Amino acid sequence: KIYSPPMVLSHQTIQFET
Amino acid sequence: MTQYIQKAKFEKTELDGEWIILNTEDFTVTKLNEVGGLCWALLNEIQTVETLTQSLLEKFSSQNNMEQVKRDIEEFLSQLVHCGLIQHVD
Numbered sequence: 890k891i892y893s894p895p896m897v898l899s900h901q902t903i904q905f906e907t
Numbered sequence: 908m909t910q911y912i913q914k915a916k917f918e919k920t921e922l923d924g925e926w927i928i929l930n931t932e933d934f935t936v937t938k939l940n941e942v943g944g945l946c947w948a949l950l951n952e953i954q955t956v957e958t959l960t961q962s963l964l965e966k967f968s969s970q971n972n973m974e975q976v977k978r979d980i981e982e983f984l985s986q987l988v989h990c991g992l993i994q995h996v997d
Binding site for chain 2: 892896901
């Protein structure tokens with residue numbers, strides 16, 4: 890296995906539509 | 908030595924080498940790369956920067972210097988705290 894730095898690729902909040 | 912652990916129970920799935928973490932309380936979706944997912948899985952138990960660094964060095968034995976991995980882990984943990992996925996253990 891090849892090492893790469895651990896990363897957060899994306900982070901988002903789900904918007905619910907009423 | 909700061910200790911960290913996952914904040915709550917999350918739904919997670921691995922897809923094409925990326926991990927998708929669903930927080931069903933805060934309705935957030937977080938995507939991690941493969942090594943990030945490995946760290947995330949380890950964080951279901953209490954971890955420190957040192958224990959995570961050691962785990963990664965064992966997993967990717969021949970390639971990396973310890974100080975660089977340690978810096979990567981510190982940066983990653985601060986991102987996870989910012990995303991609300993992990994917390995400090997008192």
